[in-house]
Amino acid sequence: xxxxxxxxxxxxxxxxxxxxxxxxxxxxxxxxxxxxxxxxxxxxxxxxxxxxxxxxxxxxxxxxxxxxxxxxxxxxxxxxxxxxxxxxxxxxxxxxxxxxxxxxxxxxxxxxxxxxxxxxxxxxxxxxxxxxxxxxxxxxxxxxxxxxxxxxxxxxxxxxxxxxxxx
Amino acid sequence: xxxxxxxxxxxxxxxxxxxxxxxxxxxxxxxxxxxxxxxxxxxxxxxxxxxxxxxxxxxxxxxxxxxxxxxxxxxxxxxxxxxxxxxxxxxxxxxxxxxxxxxxxxxxxxxxxxxxxxxxxxxxxxxxxxxxxxxxxxxxxxxxxxxxxxxx
Numbered sequence: 001x002x003x004x005x006x007x008x009x010x011x012x013x014x015x016x017x018x019x020x021x022x023x024x025x026x027x028x029x030x031x032x033x034x035x036x037x038x039x040x041x042x043x044x045x046x047x048x049x050x051x052x053x054x055x056x057x058x059x060x061x062x063x064x065x066x067x068x069x070x071x072x073x074x075x076x077x078x079x080x081x082x083x084x085x086x087x088x089x090x091x092x093x094x095x096x097x098x099x100x101x102x103x104x105x106x107x108x109x110x111x112x113x114x115x116x117x118x119x120x121x122x123x124x125x126x127x128x129x130x131x132x133x134x135x136x137x138x139x140x141x142x143x144x145x146x147x148x149x150x151x152x153x154x155x156x157x158x159x160x161x162x163x164x165x166x167x
Numbered sequence: 168x169x170x171x172x173x174x175x176x177x178x179x180x181x182x183x184x185x186x187x188x189x190x191x192x193x194x195x196x197x198x199x200x201x202x203x204x205x206x207x208x209x210x211x212x213x214x215x216x217x218x219x220x221x222x223x224x225x226x227x228x229x230x231x232x233x234x235x236x237x238x239x240x241x242x243x244x245x246x247x248x249x250x251x252x253x254x255x256x257x258x259x260x261x262x263x264x265x266x267x268x269x270x271x272x273x274x275x276x277x278x279x280x281x282x283x284x285x286x287x288x289x290x291x292x293x294x295x296x297x298x299x300x301x302x303x304x305x306x307x308x309x310x311x312x313x314x315x316x317x318x319x
Contacts, residue, residue: 025228028217050196054253055170061193062237062256067230089229093260147266148224 012036018152019075026071029064033075034107036156041075043068045106058102065126065136066094068108073122073140075153076112080120084155086148087120092140100135104128110138118144171253175245184208187242199235201242208246210239212272219269227267229302232292236261236274236304240288243276244308254286254308267301270294284311 012033020027029051034042045051045068053061070092077087100106109131110124119141126136174190188200198213212218212235220228237259244254276290290304 022222023228024217024219024222025231026220050192052192055190055192061191061234062259063193063197063230063234066233066237066259066261067228070228070230070233088266089261089263091260091262092229092233093258094233095258096256148221151221151223 015075015153015156018156019071022151022153023071025067029067031068031071036075036079038079039076039112040110041072041079042107042109043072043075045108047100047103047105052102057099060100060102060106062094062096065096065100065106066092068106069094069110069124069126069136069138070140072108072110073112073124073138074142075156076110076122076124077115077120077142077144078154078156080112080115081144081154081157084150084157085145086150086154087142087144088146090119090141090143092138095137096135097137098133098135100126101128106135110140115144120144171245172251178246184242184246187245188238191238193234194238197231197234197238199238201239201246203246207275208243210235210242210274210276212274214269214271216269221266224266225269227269227272229261229263232263232267232272232302233259233261233304235272236276236290236292236302237306239274239290239292240276240304240306240308243278243288243290244286244310248278248281248286248310250310252310254310257285257307257309259304259306261302261304263302265299265301267292268294272301273297279305284309286310 032044051064108126112122114121122140124138125134171190184201188194274292280287292302293300
C-alpha cells in the first residue's frame with residue numbers, strides 16, 4: 001500500500017490540518033498552505049474586510065501580511081529539519097513595496113536558504129500571483145532549539161518531507 | 168480627507184484616543200487600540216484566543232506582535248506629530264526578544280528621526296513588566312501627501 005504522505009495533495013492537507021490546529025492566529029486569518037517542499041513554503045491569504053488597514057481604499061493592513069510572511073518563512077525552515085526541534089522567529093524585516101490590491105488574495109513564497117545548528121535564514125515575497133511584481137519582501141531569521149516542545153507544523157521536515165523527495 | 172484624519176480631529180477635541188482605532192477594521196478585529204490613561208500614548212492589544220501562534224507553550228503569534236508594533240507607531244505618529252496625512256509604512260524590522268504569554272500586550276513608540284518626507288520610529292512591546300520587552304521594532308513611514316498612492 002502506498003504511503004499517503006507520498007501524495008502531494010494529501011501531504012498538503014495533513015500539513016494544513018496541523019498548521020490550523022496548532023496556530024489559531026493563522027486559522028483566524030484563514031491562511032491556506034499552497035505548497036511545501038524542502039527549503040520552500042507557499043501560503044495564501046484571502047482578502048476580507050476585517051483585515052483592511054485603510055477603509056478609504058480597502059487596502060489590507062500590514063499586520064496580516066506580517067503574520068502571513070512570518071508563518072510562511074517559519075514553514076520553509078520546518079521543511080529542512082530532519083530532526084524536529086522547536087524554533088522561534090528571531091527577527092523579521094518587511095519591505096512594503098506596493099499596496100495590496102483590494103479584493104485579491106495574497107500569495108507568500110518563502111525560501112530557507114541557509115540553516116545552521118542554531119539559526120535559520122529565510123527570505124520571502126508576497127504577491128498577487130506574479131512573483132516579479134511583489135507587494136512585500138521579507139527577510140526572517142529563526143532561532144532553532146528554543147524552549148518548549150516541538151509543534152506539529154515544526155515537525156514536517158522529519159515526519160513527512162523525507163517522503164516528499166523520494167525518487 | 169480620510170475618515171481616519173477626520174476621526175483624529177474629533178479625538179483631539181474629545182481626548183478619547185481609543186476612538187482612533189474604530190476607523191481601522193483590522194485594529195478592531197485584532198482588538199488593538201491606543202490609550203492615554205497615564206498621560207503617555209500607549210497601544211494595547213487585548214488578549215483573545217485568536218492571537219495564539221503556539222498552542223503548546225502557549226504563546227502569542229509573532230506576526231501579531233509585529234502588527235501591533237506597527238499600529239503603535241501609526242497611532243503615535245497620528246497623535247504626537249502634526250501629520251496631515253495617514254503615515255504610509257515603508258518597512259519594519261521586528262526583533263523578537265521573549266515569548267509572549269496569553270495576556271494583553273502594550274506598546275509605546277517614539278520618533279527617532281523626523282524628516283520632511285520620512286519618519287523613523289522605534290516601538291517597544293511588553294506585557295506585565297515594561298523592563299522586559301517581548302518585541303521591539305524600527306519602522307520607516309512616508310508622511311508626505313505628494314507621493315502618488317500607487318508609488319506608496
